[in-house]
Amino acid sequence: MRTEILAVAVKELRQTRRDPRTLAVLVIAPIIQLVLLGFAVNLDVTHVPVVVADADQTAESRAFTRELLAGDAFDPVAATPAAPDAMAQVVAGDAAIALVVPRGFAADLKAGRPTTVQALADGSDAQRAVVAQNAMGAFALRWGLQHSPLTALAQAQAPVGRTVVQPRVLYNPTLDSRIYFVPGVAATLLLVVTLVVTAMGLAREKESGTLEQVLVTPMSSWAVVIGKVLPYGLIGLLDLALAVALGSAIFDVPIRGFLPLVGLGGSLYLLNTLGLGLFVASAARTQQQAFMGAFFVILPMTLLSGFMSPISNMPAWLQPLTLLDPMRHMVEIMRGVLLKAATFEDLSRQYGILAGMGTALFSGAALALKRRLS
Amino acid sequence: MTHAITVTGLTRRFGDFTAVDDVSFHVEAGEIFGYLGANGAGKSTTIRMLCGLLQPSAGQATVAGCDIAHDPRGVKRAIGYMSQKFSLYLDLTPQQNLEFFAGAQGLSGKARKRAVAEALDRAGLTDRADATTGALPGGVRQRLALASARLHAPKILFLDEPTAGVAPDARREFWREIRAVAAQGTTVFVTTHHLDEAEFCARVGLMVDGKLVALDTPDGLKAAHVPGRFLGVQGAPQALLRQAPGVVAVEPFGLRWRVRLAADSPLVAPEALAWWLAERGAGDARVEAGQPTLEDVFLALVDPA
Numbered sequence: 315m316r317t318e319i320l321a322v323a324v325k326e327l328r329q330t331r332r333d334p335r336t337l338a339v340l341v342i343a344p345i346i347q348l349v350l351l352g353f354a355v356n357l358d359v360t361h362v363p364v365v366v367a368d369a370d371q372t373a374e375s376r377a378f379t380r381e382l383l384a385g386d387a388f389d390p391v392a393a394t395p396a397a398p399d400a401m402a403q404v405v406a407g408d409a410a411i412a413l414v415v416p417r418g419f420a421a422d423l424k425a426g427r428p429t430t431v432q433a434l435a436d437g438s439d440a441q442r443a444v445v446a447q448n449a450m451g452a453f454a455l456r457w458g459l460q461h462s463p464l465t466a467l468a469q470a471q472a473p474v475g476r477t478v479v480q481p482r483v484l485y486n487p488t489l490d491s492r493i494y495f496v497p498g499v500a501a502t503l504l505l506v507v508t509l510v511v512t513a514m515g516l517a518r519e520k521e522s523g524t525l526e527q528v529l530v531t532p533m534s535s536w537a538v539v540i541g542k543v544l545p546y547g548l549i550g551l552l553d554l555a556l557a558v559a560l561g562s563a564i565f566d567v568p569i570r571g572f573l574p575l576v577g578l579g580g581s582l583y584l585l586n587t588l589g590l591g592l593f594v595a596s597a598a599r600t601q602q603q604a605f606m607g608a609f610f611v612i613l614p615m616t617l618l619s620g621f622m623s624p625i626s627n628m629p630a631w632l633q634p635l636t637l638l639d640p641m642r643h644m645v646e647i648m649r650g651v652l653l654k655a656a657t658f659e660d661l662s663r664q665y666g667i668l669a670g671m672g673t674a675l676f677s678g679a680a681l682a683l684k685r686r687l688s
Numbered sequence: 689m690t691h692a693i694t695v696t697g698l699t700r701r702f703g704d705f706t707a708v709d710d711v712s713f714h715v716e717a718g719e720i721f722g723y724l725g726a727n728g729a730g731k732s733t734t735i736r737m738l739c740g741l742l743q744p745s746a747g748q749a750t751v752a753g754c755d756i757a758h759d760p761r762g763v764k765r766a767i768g769y770m771s772q773k774f775s776l777y778l779d780l781t782p783q784q785n786l787e788f789f790a791g792a793q794g795l796s797g798k799a800r801k802r803a804v805a806e807a808l809d810r811a812g813l814t815d816r817a818d819a820t821t822g823a824l825p826g827g828v829r830q831r832l833a834l835a836s837a838r839l840h841a842p843k844i845l846f847l848d849e850p851t852a853g854v855a856p857d858a859r860r861e862f863w864r865e866i867r868a869v870a871a872q873g874t875t876v877f878v879t880t881h882h883l884d885e886a887e888f889c890a891r892v893g894l895m896v897d898g899k900l901v902a903l904d905t906p907d908g909l910k911a912a913h914v915p916g917r918f919l920g921v922q923g924a925p926q927a928l929l930r931q932a933p934g935v936v937a938v939e940p941f942g943l944r945w946r947v948r949l950a951a952d953s954p955l956v957a958p959e960a961l962a963w964w965l966a967e968r969g970a971g972d973a974r975v976e977a978g979q980p981t982l983e984d985v986f987l988a989l990v991d992p993a
């Protein structure tokens with residue numbers, strides 16, 4: 315069995331080495347894409363135009379808006395006392411957020427009553443809206459803690475309150491979206507590289523007839539399958555290491571946790587992506603079909619992973635479905651380990667799901683392929 | 689003598705279409721067995737079933753003592769297969785191809801090295817071991833494919849149209865090799881379109897539309913299906929030859945006429961026909977004894993009119 319697996323793996327590597335296109339897909343494209351996507355996708359919240367509707371017009375309300383708008387994040391574009399006017403400006407596109415400070419803001423604050431400041435965000439750019447709202451929420455909480463006469467009580471409740479605010483803000487205080495984005499890009503690249511190469515490689519062998527010559531040897535189908543995916547799995551792990559290194563070197567993605575945990579996640583994730591590649595390969599007769607099939611797997615997986623738009627923004631019925639997306643768990647593992655120094659226990663659910671689904675996908679695909687081939 | 693291959697009622701359908709229809713025969717150990725038929729007759733489909741690549745729809749077959757339906761692995765261990773379409777890796781070198789297929793046969797270390805070196809030598813590629821396989825000429829590729837199929841010294845070789853698209857002298861070379869392999873005791877099951885090649889086979893089976901319509905030695909087939917005698921005639925007009933008693937057909941054959949006579953014709957001896965022609969003013973005509981070919985057998989069977 316070992317001889318056969320080795321023979322297949324060596325053959326795959328030799329073919330890869332002799333084919334500049336596959337080599338480009340495997341190694342060069344990931345680097346270029348990581349860098350390009352990293353620079354191109356800028357989800358940073360800076361200079362968001364804000365229209366302020368201060369109905370309270372007190373010293374406190376003015377201080378609140380002034381401090382909120384002081385930094386780089388928000389730019390005041392207009393001020394109006396009437397909330398409907400402010401909303402009209404958002405609708406017209408002159409401002410992205412309407413900040414509405416209600417009448418009685420100062421009085422509530424002094425009395426220690428809860429008070430509400432509304433931030434109406436233009437949801438057409440959902441990503442920016444969410445990040446901006448989170449930033450405002452964080453600011454409001456901080457401000458409330460500083461200015462409330464009931465500071466002592468508020469601080470006692472603080473741990474509860476802080477967990478309500480998105481961890482993103484806590485672990486990425488400058489809201490640098492690249493740090494958040496690089497793990498997602500890495501997971502996507504791993505998916506594309508391994509899925510496409512596995513699916514296309516087998517389809518090419520079907521087309522050229524070499525698969526028949528392989529199948530007439532007494533080698534078991536398992537040896538064929540394992541020998542075929544092993545090199546691409548290893549190259550995938552190499553790509554992952556490269557992505558983490560580049561992310562850290564170019565985009566200052568921190569490495570706060572234990573790196574081998576990312577490697578473990580990557581290995582389990584690859585079990586999933588290679589399994590999916592085999593599924594596509596068993597269904598496709600031609601390279602073109604394989605490419606289309608790969609595309610139809612990659613697209614929903616990327617969208618459902620929550621790496622581009624937060625899962626919490628998705629319709630409620632869709633959200634449980636994202637649990638079936640291996641990429642979601644890989645992204646969570648990478649973000650967890652790199653940004654939050656998460657431990658194995660913290661991520662045991664993600665590891666468990668990846669391992670379970672990976673085993674099922676891979677063996678299911680290998681069996682489907684075996685049946686298909688014989 | 690034991691049978692290397694035994695086939696009973698073998699049938700393969702693709703949907704409504706029956707590609708191989710209730711075929712039965714056996715192949716003796718160590719013989720060259722030729723499998724003939726027009727395009728689409730079902731030759732490749734038969735071979736692919738016998739190699740364990742395709743499940744039969746009905747019937748059974750044993751290859752090297754292994755049932756093809758229940759022990760395809762055992763079959764695969766005993767056979768070498770050269771498919772109709774060249775199917776080594778064009779992007780690898782001959783050396784790399786052979787190393788891979790040797791490994792796939794479970795050969796490793798010294799045994800693999802030896803097998804690969806031997807195969808390169810057989811294919812005449814020892815000094816081109818690092819060329820790109822796709823850049824080799826057709827005849828060389830076929831020899832490489834044959835050497836690759838023989839890496840593990842299989843008991844039975846299946847060759848599916850091994851000389852299709854190969855130049856005539858390369859074809860002769862190839863057949864020399866096939867006969868040498870058989871002489872060493874390997875059973876060879878070979879399909880071909882070239883009827884002259886079938887003359888090299890100990891026995892020949894003829895497929896027409898999925899059915900095995902004839903099976904015998906080449907001489908047996910000729911005797912059974914092309915009764916009559918053949919004479920070669922040069923220097924006489926076709927119209928005159930047609931009038932000779934007992935003549936069945938007159939066809940051009942190179943610069944001569946190939947005349948087929950009924951077995952009971954009074955002119956079956958070359959001298960008799962020459963005499964008959966001389967009497968009618970064609971005294972210059974040269975008449976020689978001729979042979980029926982498998983082509984005649986084939987035509988007689990496919991188109992019995």
Ligand SMILES: Nc1ncnc2c1ncn2[C@@H]1O[C@H](COP(=O)(O)OP(=O)(O)OP(=O)(O)O)[C@@H](O)[C@H]1O
Pocket residue numbers: 702707725726727728729730731732733734772
């Ligand atoms: N997988 C398949 N699905 C459907 N039909 C098939 C399949 N394989 C073969 N056939 C059909 O079965 C018939 C026999 O094919 P086969 O390849 O056995 O012929 P052959 O005698 O080898 O012909 P050739 O000399 O062209 O190689 C053909 O009509 C072919 O179209």
Ligand SMILES: [Mg+2]
Pocket residue numbers: 731732733772848
């Ligand atoms: Mg054929």
